[in-house]
Amino acid sequence: MVGIAFIEKVLKLDARAREYDIVVIGDEPHFAYNRVGLTSFFGHRKVENLYLNPREWYANHATENQLNYHLNTLVTEIDSINKTVTCANGEVVAYDTLVLATGSDAVLPTHTPGHDAKGVFVYRTIDDLQKLIEFVEVRKGTTGVVVGGGLLGLEAAAAMLDLKCFEKVKLVERNRWVLSRQLDSEAGNLVVEKVTELGIDVIVTSVVFEDGEEMDCSTICFAIGVRPRDELAKRAGIKCSERSGGVLVNNDMSTSIPDIYAIGECASWENQTFGLIAPGIEMADVLSFNLTQAKLHQPRSFKRPDLSTKLKLLGVDVASFGDFFADRDGPSSLPAKAARKKTSSPTGEKTPPQVQALVYKDPFAQVYKKYLFTADGRFLLGGMMIGDTSDYIKLVPMVKSQKELSIPPSQLILGAKKEGDDGGDDLDDDTQICSCHNVSKGDVVRTAKEGTCKSIGEVKACTKAGTGCGGCMPLVTSIFNAAMKAMGAEVQNHLS
Incomplete structure (x- = not known):
């Protein structure tokens, strides 16, 4: 996902034919899709609905000789001396600049007995979701358990509830409240109350089942965190964080080996990795700008996200x-x-x-x-x-x-909120309304005034607003509709 965002920015910033090859190693087996919207997959069951760009986007850029892509291709080796990467199918690809955007894997507690039993899943990829759906559809009336009360754990619990296959869904969290990385105890406990009202049993404890208690269930979904995919970098001799994993990067996203960079969830900046989309997009912004514009402008640095x-x-x-x-x-x-x-x-x-x-x-x-x-x-x-x-x-x-x-x-x-205030009327044009893709109110207004977009779906495709976590869509919609009405134009509310 972050790798595709980087490619988009490079193509936009440097549309001319380049005399150097930028190779991006991503973590998507096919066309990049939005992992933040995984839960919506349970409703439509179409992976195409999650693609960051339609298939035609990739084909068109390939025709223009700007983009060459290899799908379902695993990179097994990096040769930093000869500047090549070797794939599992034997193909060797040369590079001038190499960008690692290999993402992360879901953590599975392999030290726990039964972690590999039938009915144990993680919540990370489309394949994970498809396997979960196939498994539970023939086990209606049973109990489903989600282990992990973070953002992804609550998403997984919502998905399992929406499947309407389980008689009961239970969520187990080792801390005293859910969302402990974002909320204090009082706020976290309020979320627990709200989630319980929706029919999910929340079990919060610092010692999980060490008292001998047993819980009958047919399905367990682990959402206890992610681990950076840095194995390829380690084999190539690139320095990685010993504490938390991840490819060690400097403020310009460079690694310990010249001309090799890392961005997204596989990158460790100041010994920190970030599981949110916004820091990854900011890394892609910094690197794409520096690779295409640094000769003409002051290079950018990644700062605390x-x-x-x-x-x-x-x-x-x-x-x-x-x-x-x-x-x-x-x-x-x-x-x-x-x-x-x-x-x-x-x-x-x-x-x-x-x-x-x-x-x-x-x-x-x-x-x-x-x-x-x-x-x-x-x-x-x-x-x-x-x-x-x-x-x-x-x-x-x-x-x-x-x-x-x-x-x-x-x-x-x-x-008090003013009557009729949709939240966008009193915002300045430079106010950021989409933190995932750094889209301002002015960016959305301009799409309406310039006639670039005539529907919310076109705004999403043009600006990328709402294609990350999606939390900004109500405000984006209000701002766009207000701009269209101010011009006397017809407002089309369809998303695509």
Whole structure:
């Protein structure tokens, strides 16, 4: 997925015939599809609906001699001296620049007895989903178990519930609450309540089944994390992270061997790997720009990525943005003006807090919001939301811009929504509305004004907005429709 995003950007930035060969090793066995939308596959059962581009896109670029692709082809060896890669079918491909976009594999607890039993699955690829569907359709009325309460685990639980084959679906999480990487305990427990109301039993425990308890089930789906696919890099002598795995990369995505780069989930930047789409797309942005434009412009560097997320999981709106654990772990950084403020005190006195949390809870509507500010309340650092995420798109730019607030912090969390406000009317054109593909409000408005797109489906194809996690689609739709109506044009609501 990230590999295709990189190729698209290279073709866009450098459309002229190049005198060098860029070879990208990706992790898709056929045409690249959107893994973020895996759960929708259970509804339509068509892998083509998840393709990032139609088949014709690849064929057209191949005809123009800009793109050559090898499907269902495994690369087994990298020869960095002679600059070639060898495939399992014996084919040898030469390169000037090599980009590793090999992604990651789902983790399966091989140390656990029974991990290879019939009825045990992971939630990662189309093949995984197809095998799960075939298995459960003849086991109706049984119990299904999902192990893992992160983003992917909740998606897997939703999918198993939607199959309508199980009498009961249970979710097991080792931490005390779900979504522990995005939410604090209070927010996570609220999600547990909401998910339980939908018919899923959530079992949260730090010691899983060590007390001898048994649970009868026909199907187990593990969604406990991913492991970077770095085996090919290791065989080639490319340095990889010993702690977490992944190909070690510098700020320009270069590896320890010249002319070899890595992007996406297989890349380890500052000994961190990222399982979200947005950091991978940003890596593709940096590398594609540097390979095609660096001679004319200042090279770009990959910086600490924005890990903000906004999703609807099992019908529950969930969002976290900015430095959402700044109160627990301390701020990762502070705005320059705030950082100048004295943060230490004389010996023997407690250091004043650098972060203040403002919390709003509505038990009747099941809404929870926690926004984090600098100690003086002048800057927004991050936060999290459950139940009501309507202000997410406005708050993320505030964090990124690090501009001083012009209103009291309480007004951000309590401000009433204006009648008829769709969330996009008061946004500036440079406001990012799709974090996965860095699409701004202005980008969407321009497609309408210039006549480039006449439907939401065309907007998605043209800008890539909504083709990542999909959480921005309501706002993208509102902005596009408003722009079309302002021009007096007819609004076509079909997606494709």
